[in-house]
Amino acid sequence: MATVTFDNATRQYPGNPVPSVDKLNIEIADGEFLVLVGPSGCGKSTSLRMLAGLEEVNGGRILIGDRDVTNLSPKDRDVAMVFQNYALYPHMTVADNMGFALKIAGVDKAEIRKRVEEAAKILDLTPYLDRKPKALSGGQRQRVAMGRAIVRSPQVFLMDEPLSNLDAKLRVQTRTQIASLQRRLGVTTVYVTHDQVEAMTMGDRVAVLKDGILQQCDSPRRMYDHPANVFVAGFIGSPAMNLMNVAVTDGGVDLHGHTVPISREDLSGVGKDVTLGVRPEDLELSSDQSGIPVTVDVVEELGADAYIYGSTEQKLLEATGENAGAVPFIARVDGRRPPEKGEKIYLKPKAGHVHVFNSESGLRVGD
Amino acid sequence: MTLEITTARPESALLDLPWSTPLEEWPESHLAALPRGISRHVVRFVKLGPRVLAVKEIKDDIADREYAMLRSLRRLDVPCVEPFGVVHGRTTADGEPLDACLITRHLQFSLPYRALYSQNLRPDTAVRLMDALAVLLVRLHLEGFWWGDVSLSNTLFRRDAGAFAAYLVDAETGELHSRLSDGQREHDLDIARVNIAGELMDLAAGGFLEEHADPFEVSASIIERYHTLWHALTGTERFEAGDRWRVDERIRRLNELGFDVDELSITTDIGGTEIVITPKVVDAGHHSRRLLRLTGLDVGENQARRLLNDLDAYAAATDRQGDDEEIVAHDWLAKIYEPVTRAVPRELTGRLEPAEIFHEVLEHRWYMSERAGHDTPIEDALRDYVQTVLPAKPEEKAVLGVDTEEMPVISRFD
Structure with missing residues (x-):
């Protein structure tokens, strides 16, 4: 097991004017589960491959533990790319299916058996070790495939969209399995996905990339509550945060008669307006016709809650990633008394639950 | 929907x-x-x-x-x-x-490796498969394709004049780049080695592998074969300015390996005493392209090599080496190749591809001549081959696989 350090790591393809990964700096703790997430082309897979040794590093360094692996070949890095395409062999026992790759690496028989037994215990496969894969259920077979990676006991596991060919239901099941398995094994893991829900539910920390540049690397909670910039704010969270440009007034911003207070100190560096972000669950119905006027287009009733999708005169910023596209104003309201379609309502952000960004730089203002 | x-x-x-x-x-x-x-x-x-x-x-x-x-x-x-x-x-x-x-x-006359192993095999089959797979992998890598799941199961093999030619079947994990890094190529090789070892061990566990074949040795051999070929195709060579013949020699060597040189970089040092050459673009199919141009026959690289040798022998035997190559080739096709391939009874045409049958008839003639101590006419060799050898061969036109278990690993759950 080991830490992983990206130290100004840069990858620029020949003929490409801008780097695909630009001065990436992340320190991953021993045993940590780090998820790289971002829209396609953001550099997440390239970063993983730089760590795996599949992409040349043009600048900076990559360390595993204290060892500089920047120029080592993939097989000398002691990392394992996990279950992209493991096949099971029908004539071999479960134990042999799990352990045969160790034979290639020259590990002796007793050690192989020991590691296979340990992995089998973690994967609940002990009673099946001497059976053939045919005698196993689909889920057990899947765990045998995981066992193949585990017995190698690498310093770091690398996973590049491992769930992308599963249907939605299996994806959720397998997601949970991988996360819990990783915690039991305690092996440092770097995981790449384009799906922010996957990132937020699996990672100890999440690193959001865009255009080859790291936007923020934080725990899922911190990322959700304190997005560092407008991009992260719009990318993380489903449904997406409502983002709008509003004019700055004395002591805050004005939403049709409702003032959202912002400290003078925070407003000192910004221009005439700021980007205000409010998550759908941080809005409440206003009783006095102040706040953001919204005409309800769709009501999505979920039992305890309901989401309303509406339109407003307020200029909205388009969200990013899978949230991109149409930008309705979204609010979560009480599911027992939702407004009706066509109704005009006024919404106010709950106190302390707004995010303010510099409308030019997009950076977060204040805490 | x-x-x-x-x-x-x-x-x-x-x-x-x-x-x-x-x-x-x-x-x-x-x-x-x-x-x-x-x-x-x-x-x-x-x-x-x-x-x-x-x-x-x-x-x-x-x-x-x-x-x-x-x-x-x-x-x-x-x-x-x-x-x-x-x-x-x-x-x-x-x-x-x-x-x-x-x-x-479905690729006609192709064989999955499991089907090959269920037949009576020549002892060096595993080695010949590795040769074919190494050539395929080098060709893919030259084009910038990273396979990601190199294995015998993801490859089909066609007989090619005593050797095999490999075809990629599954490109699901593949990625096309403008150029592959050394790390990407090494990773593919590593995947190949582990997958092939697993597949051969599985054959051994099922009792299908020849006893002396060691899955680890065989699977490791792909790496060496790959590197040898990669180096021959892309390696830089330096020599004294006086040894200019080495440029032609390099091209001849690449042709022999079945590759044409499309672009070769030649540089000299400042004094002009040393020459450095590096092939930049090489194209596989040196022999098959030449045969196609001369005869219109579209066959495997080794088959083409074999047929071209026979064409040369025909030109020499008929004393026409000075004649226009295309006219000689046309006569050879009409007088030698087509009579042989057409003489195969209809019910046996599904056994082997025509070019492979032609190759086997030539082999057969060689053995007959050796036994007889004198040249055997091709007509006699053909008659004997069709009567005694071909009927004993299995039908290979549409081999789809042997009895193995469907094993979805990722796609199903409890």
Whole structure:
């Protein structure tokens, strides 16, 4: 097991004017589960491959533990790319299916058996070790495939969209399995996905990339509550945060008669307006016709809650990633008394639950 | 949803296939074989008119991606299966959505490695398969293709004048780059070694592997073979300015390996005493292209080499070495090659490809001549071959696989 350090790591393809990964700096703790997430082309897979040794590093360094692996070949890095395409062999026992790759690496028989037994215990496969894969259920077979990676006991596991060919239901099941398995094994893991829900539910920390540049690397909670910039704010969270440009007034911003207070100190560096972000669950119905006027287009009733999708005169910023596209104003309201379609309502952000960004730089203002 | 079929060869019979049924449950009347082969997905062979198609059920985006990838590889002239189409928008009778299907054409006279191992094999089969796979991998890497799942199961083999030629079957994990890094190539090799060792160990566990063949040694040999070929094709050579013959020698060596040099970089040092050459672009198919140009025959590289040798021998024997090559080739085709391949009784034409039969007849003639102590006319060799050798061979035109278990690892759960 080991830490992983990206130290100004840069990858620029020949003929490409801008780097695909630009001065990436992340320190991953021993045993940590780090998820790289971002829209396609953001550099997440390239970063993983730089760590795996599949992409040349043009600048900076990559360390595993204290060892500089920047120029080592993939097989000398002691990392394992996990279950992209493991096949099971029908004539071999479960134990042999799990352990045969160790034979290639020259590990002796007793050690192989020991590691296979340990992995089998973690994967609940002990009673099946001497059976053939045919005698196993689909889920057990899947765990045998995981066992193949585990017995190698690498310093770091690398996973590049491992769930992308599963249907939605299996994806959720397998997601949970991988996360819990990783915690039991305690092996440092770097995981790449384009799906922010996957990132937020699996990672100890999440690193959001865009255009080859790291936007923020934080725990899922911190990322959700304190997005560092407008991009992260719009990318993380489903449904997406409502983002709008509003004019700055004395002591805050004005939403049709409702003032959202912002400290003078925070407003000192910004221009005439700021980007205000409010998550759908941080809005409440206003009783006095102040706040953001919204005409309800769709009501999505979920039992305890309901989401309303509406339109407003307020200029909205388009969200990013899978949230991109149409930008309705979204609010979560009480599911027992939702407004009706066509109704005009006024919404106010709950106190302390707004995010303010510099409308030019997009950076977060204040805490 | 509406059914949506994308295909390069519009064929109305495609509409008659039972797309609203999960592939696993397709009725036998449509199938050319039982479910076979180790696969993460359900793959079945389907009869469609005179053709056999392989149908793979996978997620929509992956099907599209693989279809496009196979088309790109075909355009790059890399040996791989021919993509036939993609079917989207499948639903069951109850309206449940089904995964997309990727359709590829079955490669005639190709053999899956498991089928090869269920026959009586020459002892060095494993080694010849490694040779073929190493050539394929080098060709893919030269084009910037990273395979990601190199294995015997993802490859089909065609007999090629005593050797084998390998074809890529599964491009699901592949990526096309403008150039591969050394790390990417090494990773592919590492994957190849582990997968092949696993596949051979499995054959050994099933009692199909020759006893003296060591799965680890055989699988490791692909790395050495790959590196030797890669170096021969791309390596830089330095020599004194006086040794200019070495430029031609390098090109001749590459031709012998079956490659044409499309672009060669030649530089000299400042004083002009040392010359440095590096092949920049090499194209496989040196012999097969030449044969195609001369005769119109489209055959494997080794078969082409063999046929061209026979063509040269014919020119020498008829004292026509000074004549126009194309005219001699035309006569050779009409007087030697076609009479041999046409003499094969119809019921035996499915045993081997014509060019492979021609190669075997030449081999047979050599053995007969050696036994007799004098030259045997090709007509005699042909007669004897068709009577005694060919009927004992298995039918190989449409071998789809041997009896193995479908083993979806990722796609199913408890």
